[in-house]
Amino acid sequence: MRKILLTMLVTSLLWADSAAARLQIFACEPEWGALASELGGELVSVFTATTAQQDPHHIQARPALIAQLRRADLAICTGAELEAGWLSMLQRRANNPRTAPGSLGFLEAAAQVELLERPQRLDRADGDVHASGNPHLHLDPRNIARVAAALSQRLIALDPGNADAYRRRGEDFQQRWQAAIATWEQRARPLQGMRIVVAHNDWVYLERWLGLQRIAALEPRPGIPPSSGHLATVLAKVQQEGATAVLYAAYQDRRPADWLAARSPVQPLRLPYTVGGSQRATDLFGLFDETIDLLLEALQ
Amino acid sequence: MRKMTLGALLLGTLAQPVAAQLSDSAAYNPALSLTLMGQYANYHKLDELRLPGFQLGGEAGLPEQGFSLDHTELTLSANIDPHFYGQVSAALVDHDGVTKLELEEAFVEATALPAGLRLTFGRFFSGVGYLNSHHRHSWDFVDAPLPVQAFLGGGYYDDGLQLTWLAPSALFVELGAETFRGGSFPAAKGDDDVGAYTVFAHVGGDIGFEHSWQLGVSQLWAKPAERTAGHDHAHHHHHHHAAIAFTGNSDLTIVDAVWKWAPGGNLRARHLTVQAEYFLRRESGELHEAGASGRYSGRQKGWYAQTVYQFMPRWRVGLRHDRLTSDNRGSDPQLLAEAGLADADSAARRYSAMVDFSPSEFSRFRLQLTRSEIGGESGSAIFLQYIMSLGAHGAHRF
Numbered sequence: 046m047r048k049i050l051l052t053m054l055v056t057s058l059l060w061a062d063s064a065a066a067r068l069q070i071f072a073c074e075p076e077w078g079a080l081a082s083e084l085g086g087e088l089v090s091v092f093t094a095t096t097a098q099q100d101p102h103h104i105q106a107r108p109a110l111i112a113q114l115r116r117a118d119l120a121i122c123t124g125a126e127l128e129a130g131w132l133s134m135l136q137r138r139a140n141n142p143r144t145a146p147g148s149l150g151f152l153e154a155a156a157q158v159e160l161l162e163r164p165q166r167l168d169r170a171d172g173d174v175h176a177s178g179n180p181h182l183h184l185d186p187r188n189i190a191r192v193a194a195a196l197s198q199r200l201i202a203l204d205p206g207n208a209d210a211y212r213r214r215g216e217d218f219q220q221r222w223q224a225a226i227a228t229w230e231q232r233a234r235p236l237q238g239m240r241i242v243v244a245h246n247d248w249v250y251l252e253r254w255l256g257l258q259r260i261a262a263l264e265p266r267p268g269i270p271p272s273s274g275h276l277a278t279v280l281a282k283v284q285q286e287g288a289t290a291v292l293y294a295a296y297q298d299r300r301p302a303d304w305l306a307a308r309s310p311v312q313p314l315r316l317p318y319t320v321g322g323s324q325r326a327t328d329l330f331g332l333f334d335e336t337i338d339l340l341l342e343a344l345q
Numbered sequence: 346m347r348k349m350t351l352g353a354l355l356l357g358t359l360a361q362p363v364a365a366q367l368s369d370s371a372a373y374n375p376a377l378s379l380t381l382m383g384q385y386a387n388y389h390k391l392d393e394l395r396l397p398g399f400q401l402g403g404e405a406g407l408p409e410q411g412f413s414l415d416h417t418e419l420t421l422s423a424n425i426d427p428h429f430y431g432q433v434s435a436a437l438v439d440h441d442g443v444t445k446l447e448l449e450e451a452f453v454e455a456t457a458l459p460a461g462l463r464l465t466f467g468r469f470f471s472g473v474g475y476l477n478s479h480h481r482h483s484w485d486f487v488d489a490p491l492p493v494q495a496f497l498g499g500g501y502y503d504d505g506l507q508l509t510w511l512a513p514s515a516l517f518v519e520l521g522a523e524t525f526r527g528g529s530f531p532a533a534k535g536d537d538d539v540g541a542y543t544v545f546a547h548v549g550g551d552i553g554f555e556h557s558w559q560l561g562v563s564q565l566w567a568k569p570a571e572r573t574a575g576h577d578h579a580h581h582h583h584h585h586h587a588a589i590a591f592t593g594n595s596d597l598t599i600v601d602a603v604w605k606w607a608p609g610g611n612l613r614a615r616h617l618t619v620q621a622e623y624f625l626r627r628e629s630g631e632l633h634e635a636g637a638s639g640r641y642s643g644r645q646k647g648w649y650a651q652t653v654y655q656f657m658p659r660w661r662v663g664l665r666h667d668r669l670t671s672d673n674r675g676s677d678p679q680l681l682a683e684a685g686l687a688d689a690d691s692a693a694r695r696y697s698a699m700v701d702f703s704p705s706e707f708s709r710f711r712l713q714l715t716r717s718e719i720g721g722e723s724g725s726a727i728f729l730q731y732i733m734s735l736g737a738h739g740a741h742r743f
Contacts, residue, residue: 103611105743132740
């Protein structure tokens with residue numbers, strides 16, 4: 046009996062030790078959680094703070110998130126003020142200098158890429174405009190490759206004992222990712238010039254990558270819900286200029302898109318937006334597979 | 346082989362220097378935020394906050410009848426260096442036609458301590474209870490609940506030290522301890538170096554994606570010396586018991602609970618918050634005024650429970666109920682009564698309902714109706730409030 050107990054104790058201690066030995070990663074959004082899993086594999090343990098059903102602008106600094114950030118060796122977040130309403134509070138209350146801004150354990154995706162729509166003027170009268178530029182950068186897969194490169198470097202710096210494994214995984218991912226980008230670009234050729242309406246301005250990077258043409262947004266200003274007056278203007282524009290689809294993310298209200306679709310030939314198109322946003326979008330590859338499939342379907 | 350080389354090449358060319366960071370603003374200037382708050386208040390038989398059985402202090406009180414400004418709050422914050430974070434909050438408050446500047450917060454946090462520790466020093470809101478560490482602009486009702494007014498003077502802040510420790514577990518466990526000068530209600534400056542100290546514990550977590558919760562228990566020990574009822578500044582209140590001073594011990598226990606729910610975890614659309622706090626205070630010591638003195642011991646209780654529901658983006662409704670009662674003993678009943686501590690009519694209860702609309706994250710309008718039964722008298726109030734944030738708007742606490 047004693048022997049069994051002792052064995053159990055030793056096993057549990059060893060198990061706890063091996064779990065603790067893995068690099069703890071706190072990912073603010075599902076896309077970065079998925080990327081960390083791709084690059085870290087079994088060597089890391091990933092906690093993703095938000096889901097595809099949650100608006101990443103509107104998250105509360107919940108106790109569960111503070112507790113997870115306290116344990117993290119590395120936090121990877123979008124940055125560019127996307128998490129302005131919650132991340133700074135988590136960082137202040139997590140009592141964890143390893144993931145403080147400016148340290149090796151805090152990686153801001155927005156700092157690794159060139160942001161679009163950097164505002165010419167900063168005025169809250171223009172709505173919820175981000176001073177550093179549009180933060181929804183993961184919807185251009187070439188940006189994911191850039192962030193992946195930076196993340197691989199951080200993993201190596203934080204866990205040098207496993208440097209070779211991280212390097213291998215990083216190279217393998219970059220290979221597969223570049224191949225996938227080539228396939229997506231090939232398949233998405235018909236999408237060039239496709240006219241779209243967007244619910245919120247979070248598709249800019251996808252638009253630029255695929256050559257989609259945005260003619261209007263349902264939100265009168267970023268972050269301000271659509272008013273009936275503004276929707277009427279959008280409807281007039283759609284009727285005049287024509288558009289194929291109105292894009293909205295899994296976490297967004299579908300009613301304004303449905304309203305527009307009921308009055309014009311434009312189709313409401315719910316895209317996963319991030320990993321977990323639909324049944325097929327279980328990883329980063331699935332996210333873009335499905336996004337392009339859905340856009341192509343809408344075009345037919 | 347060729348494949349590996351291409352991968353390595355990509356890694357090399359795409360990676361940028363590890364130190365590259367974007368910051369919220371490129372400049373070194375502290376984040377600056379200004380909150381404009383004000384209201385229109387209309388009272389019916391309730392034109393001042395009088396709570397029999399309680400010696401009020403701090404900022405307990407009601408807004409003035411008619412139009413008036415609430416606190417105009419200016420907050421500056423920034424990292425000082427890799428080791429420290431600093432924040433200052435000052436409130437501009439009108440009192441009898443004179444505008445005063447109240448320094449509510451001026452603290453430094455040591456952010457680089459190991460082992461989940463954080464040290465805060467300077468002037469700050471105590472971490473006891475739940476609502477006390479929330480700024481007024483993030484309150485869900487125009488005024489603080491009655492027990493927060495009666496036991497914490499509307500919000501307890503003081504000069505001192507705070508140490509917190511966060512457990513390295515998936516369950517949120519935060520333990521904290523504070524020592525204060527004891528300069529403000531419920532303490533009052535005595536000759537001791539330390540006039541108040543506290544300990545508190547909070548635990549919390551998520552249940553699935555939709556539910557989150559937090560529970561807390563706190564204890565505040567204060568040694569008020571010559572504490573009189575009255576305020577540093579006033580909106581509207583009670584100066585009539587000001588002459589009688591209390592010296593002794595004032596120990597307060599707070600139990601707090603919060604539960605939040607958002608369908609699908611997406612609080613942008615809809616979400617519900619239920620929160621409650623229970624307060625128990627024991628005071629004992631001496632009451633004295635010129636020429637008279639007597640023993641006093643009190644046992645005072647109160648609680649509030651409130652719920653706020655955002656039923657569609659930008660619109661919220663809320664209900665709140667608060668209650669107070671006291672059981673006070675004194676060797677000189679007349680002195681007890683003159684101090685406002687007679688407990689004969691100490692039962693107080695209030696019902697409040699509010700609806701608010703936020704055109705954006707930075708602006709909010711609120712309508713609140715309150716009905717109160719205090720000391721056997723009933724009264725009611727209507728408030729129309731605005732809360733506007735200019736400049737940097739920091740993240741809110743849970």
